[in-house]
Amino acid sequence: TLSTPSVASISSTGLTTAHAAGITSVRATSGSTSGSASVIIVLHSLVSIAVTPTNPSIAAGQQRQFTATGTYSDTSHQNITNSVAWTSSAPSIAGITSTGLVTSVAVGSATIKATSGCINGSTSLTVTPPTLVSITVTPANPSIAAGQQQQFTATGTYTDASKKDLTSTATWTSSATSFATIAGGGMATAVAAGSTTIQATSGTIKGSTTLTVTASTLVSIAVTPANPSIAAGQQQQFTATGTYTDASKKDLTSTATWTSSAPSLATIAAGGLATGVVAGSTTIQATSGSINGSTTLTVTAPTLVSIAVTPANPSIAAG
Numbered sequence: 001t002l003s004t005p006s007v008a009s010i011s012s013t014g015l016t017t018a019h020a021a022g023i024t025s026v027r028a029t030s031g032s033t034s035g036s037a038s039v040i041i042v043l044h045s046l047v048s049i050a051v052t053p054t055n056p057s058i059a060a061g062q063q064r065q066f067t068a069t070g071t072y073s074d075t076s077h078q079n080i081t082n083s084v085a086w087t088s089s090a091p092s093i094a095g096i097t098s099t100g101l102v103t104s105v106a107v108g109s110a111t112i113k114a115t116s117g118c119i120n121g122s123t124s125l126t127v128t129p130p131t132l133v134s135i136t137v138t139p140a141n142p143s144i145a146a147g148q149q150q151q152f153t154a155t156g157t158y159t160d161a162s163k164k165d166l167t168s169t170a171t172w173t174s175s176a177t178s179f180a181t182i183a184g185g186g187m188a189t190a191v192a193a194g195s196t197t198i199q200a201t202s203g204t205i206k207g208s209t210t211l212t213v214t215a216s217t218l219v220s221i222a223v224t225p226a227n228p229s230i231a232a233g234q235q236q237q238f239t240a241t242g243t244y245t246d247a248s249k250k251d252l253t254s255t256a257t258w259t260s261s262a263p264s265l266a267t268i269a270a271g272g273l274a275t276g277v278v279a280g281s282t283t284i285q286a287t288s289g290s291i292n293g294s295t296t297l298t299v300t301a302p303t304l305v306s307i308a309v310t311p312a313n314p315s316i317a318a319g
Contacts, residue, residue: 001027007041044074049084049121051114057126058104061160066100068114068121084114094125105160130158135166135207137200143212144190147246152186154200154207170200179213190245216246221256221293223286229298230276236297238272240286256286266299276300 002010007022016026018041027036048071058064070080081100088096090110096102102112104127113122134157144150154170157163172182179194188198190213199208220243230236240252258268262282268274274284276299285294 001029002039003027008039044072044076046070046080046116046119047073049080049114049116049119051112051121051123053123055124055126057128058102059128059131059159060104060107061130061158061162062104064102064104064125066096066102066112066114066123068100068116070116070119080114080116084116087113087115088125089113093127130160130162132156132158132202132205135170135200135202135205137198137207137209139209141210141212143214144188145214145245146190146192146216147244147248148190150188150190150211152182152188152198152200152209154186154202156202156205166200166202170202173199173201174211175199180211216244216248218242218288218291219245221252221286221288221291223284223293223295225295227296227298229300230274231300232276232278232302234276236274236276238268238274238284238286238295240272240288240293242288242291252286252288256288259285259287260297261285266297 002008002024004022004024007020007024008016008018010016010026014028016039021041024039025036026039027034050069052067052069056064067079068081068084070078086096086098086100088094088110090108093106093108094102094104094110096112102125107127107129109124109126111122112125113120136155138153138155142150154166155163156166167186172184172186174180174182174188174196176194176196179192179196180188180190182188182198188211193213193215195210195212197208198211199206222241224239224241228236240256242250242252253272258270258272260266260268260274260282262280265278265280265282266274266276268284272286274297279299279301281296281298283294284297285292
């Protein structure tokens with residue numbers, strides 16, 4: 001029999017099984033005769049600590065959770081991560097929290113150790129150079145007219161939170177080259193109205209944005225003929241030719257708004273027909289929306305264009 005069954009139990013053959021730390025009395029009885037002994041039960045003791053993962057390698061700026069597993073004198077194992085003291089042999093390379101979470105700082109190696117009492121376990125951590133984790137393509141979601149160009153920039157973010165311009169080294173692609181093409185270095189050229197995904201790739205890391213291409217827009221107007229000269233009273237027909245972002249051209253003569261900077265010298269009507277009034281010079285301008293083009297019209301003094309002899313076809317007698 002045992003005096004304290006909660007501490008230990010005993011079989012009919014005298015085999016004692018410990019349940020908890022404490023002291024109990026064992027008594028053996030045969031008839032009227034008995035004998036006893038005291039049994040002291042102690043908790044099992046920690047004999048070793050294993051730190052995992054074993055000898056890992058991480059990039060600068062990354063984190064890694066370590067685990068401490070204790071092995072006891074009864075060969076049992078237990079997770080003791082939160083009860084051990086964690087240390088790093090090189091905090092300038094990798095620091096560690098009280099719960100075993102390591103943050104790598106710089107390239108190098110450090111010994112990560114877990115200690116409980118006089119027992120400890122350790123492993124080696126290698127910190128490699130920071131690695132690329134994401135790419136940001138800017139500007140974000142721009143819109144340009146057909147024929148225009150847009151410079152994109154690729155910025156890489158690394159495991160240590162550092163950033164680097166990858167514009168010249170990234171591989172650039174357009175998902176719809178019928179709408180826009182893109183060259184090495186991130187220069188996109190709009191082809192036709194639509195949208196395409198512009199992507200920058202470095203190794204296995206990608207970043208992208210959407211480029212919207214709108215219809216071509218007017219960028220300039222040419223007024224012809226250039227700098228003509230007419231005499232007062234004469235007329236001059238001007239033509240307005242618009243050039244668009246996609247390099248196409250269009251006759252805007254009938255739709256442009258025509259003006260003369262000096263109507264007292266020359267007037268101009270809708271459709272671009274100018275009439276010289278008196279000698280001098282004026283600027284003839286054609287405007288469409290916010291775009292305009294111009295030329296100079298010089299008006300000279302009136303010139304002789306015909307002589308009339310009168311009376312017309314008379315008849316007289318000889319002498």
